[in-house]
């Protein structure tokens with residue numbers, strides 16, 4: 001287990017606990033969705049990011065509550081980290097009236113404007129130009145905020161991403177681009193999609209700074225994003241490439257034909273939550289019991305959320321035409 | 327009210343300027359809209375008036391800046407974005423189809439998207455197939471958008487002000503061929519509501535339902551018909567979405583005949599929706615003859631002026647269609 005190259009004392013205990021709890025909450029949330037899917041309780045599809053928690057959670061918690069977030073189709077984790085109500089999220093994924101989007105959006109479209117979540121997005125790459133627009137508002141109003149814009153290694157080849165990086169660069173917009181490189185776009189390995197798989201180079205033509213980090217090391221993610229946040233607020237866009245791996249399938253239909261069991265198992269070993277736990281124990285920051293307690297509490301939180309969602313009523317048919325227009 | 331004659335393009339600029347003075351959250355972005363004044367000169371002088379923070383020249387990056395306008399709109403700005411030619415919707419269509427019109431609904435009503443996309447539309451300029459289309463039907467097919475097509479300088483100013491104050495994404499299709507036409511426009515503030523058609527000429531024998539540049543041609547066509555004792559009623563829709571279905575139905579109930587005219591391709595065009603609206607209503611029972619539709623032929627718009635002219639409905643073809651309904 002690689003300890004992060006920082007001195008342990010600089011990490012305050014409350015933060016360490018928040019990082020751990022939020023990763024656990026994300027993991028358990030998605031495991032619960034997976035289970036409910038298998039039980040036929042979830043309609044449609046959903047994209048889980050089991051194994052990618054450090055990237056999402058570390059990034060969002062390193063930014064500020066007032067910062068904006070644009071997530072992707074695989075958006076549960078950053079959205080949860082942003083503090084969106086777990087019950088309302090669960091209800092949304094179950095298509096209920098009490099869902100965060102009143103049952104109109106579902107897993108791929110979770111948004112919560114009050115929390116700065118400007119949407120998860122079902123269309124790859126299209127969140128990036130929108131992120132620039134949020135950046136324009138920030139600059140126009142002279143606010144101290146930034147925009148977190150997530151996208152994947154697959155989406156990195158879309159024109160929208162390139163256009164957005166260029167716009168953010170030329171207008172000095174406070175947009176932090178987070179490239180979650182999990183090695184695949186559905187079944188297509190990064191090497192089949194990009195001749196040069198070093199996606200950090202995607203920042204070069206736009207003249208913006210970039211860092212590549214181990215996206216499974218929550219403290220490395222946190223520290224890098226923390227620093228980047230202030231840079232971005234002051235000086236304009238930046239790209240952070242976070243290397244990680246999706247242990248779960250692409251979506252519910254995935255049969256893992258494109259990758260080996262060995263490969264998946266090897267990454268299970270690198271699970272960011274297990275790794276962080278080992279670190280916390282090794283550094284003597286928390287006891288095994290304390291961590292077990294966090295585990296039990298987050299499990300209870302998710303069970304309660306699932307129950308809330310399951311027991312919530314379906315949307316009333318009279319709402320079907322609500323909110324097409326303001 | 328002080329009324330002067332100004333051009334359609336000037337009326338558009340006046341609406342933008344007045345709204346930008348009224349509301350600091352309104353700003354304007356697009357390609358070459360600053361010093362250059364926009365591809366059709368609509369925004370000449372606005373950069374000087376408002377400065378580069380409110381009149382923003384963009385890179386040639388439609389997907390980027392249209393998306394950015396949306397992102398600005400959902401965070402408390404009220405952007406007006408100019409798309410140099412409406413044909414270029416093709417390179418930013420995801421933003422116009424899957425993003426702006428979906429957000430409010432998809433996000434449970436928590437967000438507003440106060441955005442105006444202004445774009446020059448239509449042919450008759452010798453710009454051929456990729457710079458001449460009338461694509462309103464595509465937008466009108468997308469719930470969550472509003473679609474506005476002004477036919478006069480007066481309407482251009484009043485409708486654009488309504489668009490800028492609307493909390494939804496509005497596609498504002500300016501008629502290229504009308505930019506230089508003059509008309510009476512009050513210097514004061516006024517708005518024109520969406521979803522209210524304008525009866526341009528009252529008549530008793532046949533209703534022409536039209537919008538945009540074809541309003542002018544339809545009014546021209548009314549003259550020779552009147553000489554022959556055929557009194558047409560010309561209805562300018564002003565907005566396709568929302569659509570003033572009441573106005574169409576009432577008019578056809580009165581006249582018993584109906585011709586639908588637009589510059590867009592006839593096949594699968596908005597005229598089909600208009601004809602169906604009449605047919606599905608009480609007005610069906612008043613019809614004395616089948617509804618006629620006029621629109622562009624099913625071909626890309628050709629370059630040669632002789633060919634181009636025969637691509638779209640003409641005054642003569644409108645006259646002929648009305649006579650046909652009178653047989």
Ligand SMILES: Cc1ncc(C[n+]2csc(CCOP(=O)(O)OP(=O)(O)O)c2C)c(N)n1
Pocket residue numbers: 073074122123124125151152153154155156182184185186246250
């Ligand atoms: C424009 C667009 N193309 C294709 C898809 C279908 N699709 C959904 S997720 C996905 C893979 C995305 O890969 P990546 O960006 O690496 O994100 P990841 O799924 O690995 O998190 C694809 C092809 C889509 N939603 N949008």
Ligand SMILES: [Mg+2]
Pocket residue numbers: 152153154180181182183184185186
């Ligand atoms: Mg990927």
